[in-house]
Amino acid sequence: MAKYGLLIDASKCTGCTACTIACQMHNQLPPENNYNRLEMMERGTYPNVKMEILPMQCMHCDNAPCAMVCPTQATYKREDGIVLIDHDKCIGCKYCMTACPYDARQLNEDRVPEKCRWCPEMLSKGEQPACASTCMNEVRLFGDLEDPNSELNKKLAQVDVYQITPEKGTKPRIFYVKK
């Protein structure tokens, strides 16, 4: 069984939002929904400023609070680590939304809080999901954390990484390259 992870090198991101659009296309989302996004923050004081960009999407947390709080196990974690939602069991309580510290969830028209799935249909074939494959700078790299020869593990061995708000205890599966 694979154990999927994602490495993001935010310093290479130009902010073109191709990933957001590719995801919307792949998942047939209406324009107001997007499963991945770019968070932006300005650092410095004019005229010495720069825009810091952070690509964000569901972290498929190992200690996923959304799955822990879901009353009917509509949100569940698969063995490979992917966190999915069974629409038929969702009562629409939005508890998963208040529990997620990354704002990964978006309510869809059917009143189910949806989110990035890490496209298991691509990962299981060894392919990169749309957000990663569409990116001109290869900001994202998905892979198997348990396979010592995976590209992901090779890359992880070369760089220093950090995670976003690890103090929330979520044990996210997205690693960001330290600048």
Next chain:
Amino acid sequence: MFNRKLWIYLSAALIIAGLAGAVNVVVNGEHAMGTNNHVPWGALIAGYVFFVVSSTGLSLVASLGHVFKLERFEVIGKRAVLGSILTLVFGFVVIGLELGHPFNMVYLLFSANLTSAIFWMGLLYGIYLVLLIFELYFMFKGDHKKSTLFGLLVFISAIAAHSNLGAVFGFLVARPYWSGPYMSIYFILSALLSGSAILSVMFYIVGRNDQKREDFIYRNEHIVTSLGKLLALFLGITMFFTIWKVLTGLYGAAPGKYEAIMALLNGPLSGRFWLFEVLLGMVLPFVVLMTPGGFKLKRVFAAGLMTITGIFVMRLDLVAAGQIIPHEFFAGASEVGYNYSFISWSEWAIILGAIGGTILLYLVGEKKWNLDMDDVCYKHHVRNCCDCSEDRVISEHSIHHHHHA
């Protein structure tokens, strides 16, 4: 003086408004609500909390009399338990409309998640409702043994269900304003506050046709006066809780918690906080009660009304303050913005409609059933008094005649 017709028309109008709001929410989903992806829980969650806090409060205060045998409070028994059932049921109505797929709740049984506080919420409030109904049933039957037993079970389940509701918020590590044990403890306290405020208002209105009803007087004190004293006590404790919540939130400026407290003190929620929560909900009623002559019935009634209004806004703020501060993803970011949400007309209408429904069904209860204490000797304030001759024991029947005469 008590104008039953007026109350019926008023509650019917509220119910009609509520139905309109409910239809809008059912048809248009979240578009009819003031929530969004950053503030997923809105006024309907606050309204639900308001109702179930009321329900818990009514049964906790009622238990003073018929579980803990403080004779003074025995008289509130049936009315409080009936009110408790009705507020709980209308709380369920409100949350049912807030849920995107209420019918999927069957999976609470078939696919229960034991780590979910909302699963436990459903289970515990369900048990609590059933126990309440049994309690009321045995009260009507005059079976004191069984009604006391069920009263005790209701008390235990109320504490369990309600502190668990606090944990629905308290378990959320993602929301610093809510997370921790405070919510569970605070919810029990504010239930006691709500319960005594609602009962003060209720018994003032019920007793208004006959201020000298002897069953409301115990050792020369009217029940509304006694409830006013309870109210003052719980107001004092609530002020104490609020002060320490604010001070510990400010001290050390813990990320997320500090900003949420500041949103209440000096941010987008400050008007509501100072005016409704602090002034109307705590300080004014406390002053009204604690100044000389404060436990006169009219003043207790006024203090109760103010407190209930304040508590309602407290619920709105509690839900809003937990989500108003955006999650911080960048290390060392200095600027804080706010997550905005609003209360839509449909949400107001649903909450008001549920209040109307509670009042209307309660009036039906008052008409259909005898909600007074039964078989009590008002001279010695005990049931089936042995010191008196038969004729001093006022039966259910004679009380009824007495105050409907």
